[in-house]
Amino acid sequence: MSEIVIYGKSTCPHTKRALAAHPEARFVDILASEKNLEEMLRLSGGQRRIPVVVEDGKACVGFRRGS
Template structure:
């Protein structure tokens, strides 16, 4: 199974859709932990758009499938 991390914000509809699509993912709330925000910005090249989905070390910024 692939390791998946979703960086996002609680209450964000895009983050919720990503979490619904990847129920096995580890969720990291970037508003609750400054280190998670720092890590997310590293993966997203400084973009503050959520969610950032990291699967097998490869990031995807944003999620709009199923909208």
């Protein structure tokens, strides 16, 4: 099973939904450090939308129910 990483903010309702859908995911708070934000922006192609869900090296920007 591959690791799932979710970049977002703990106060964001979309991030909360993504984490609820993927309880095994590792959470990276983009407000915790500039490095976390820069990594999220690199993975998202510069998009400032959260969450960014990374699975199998592929990043998906945003989260929709059932995604």
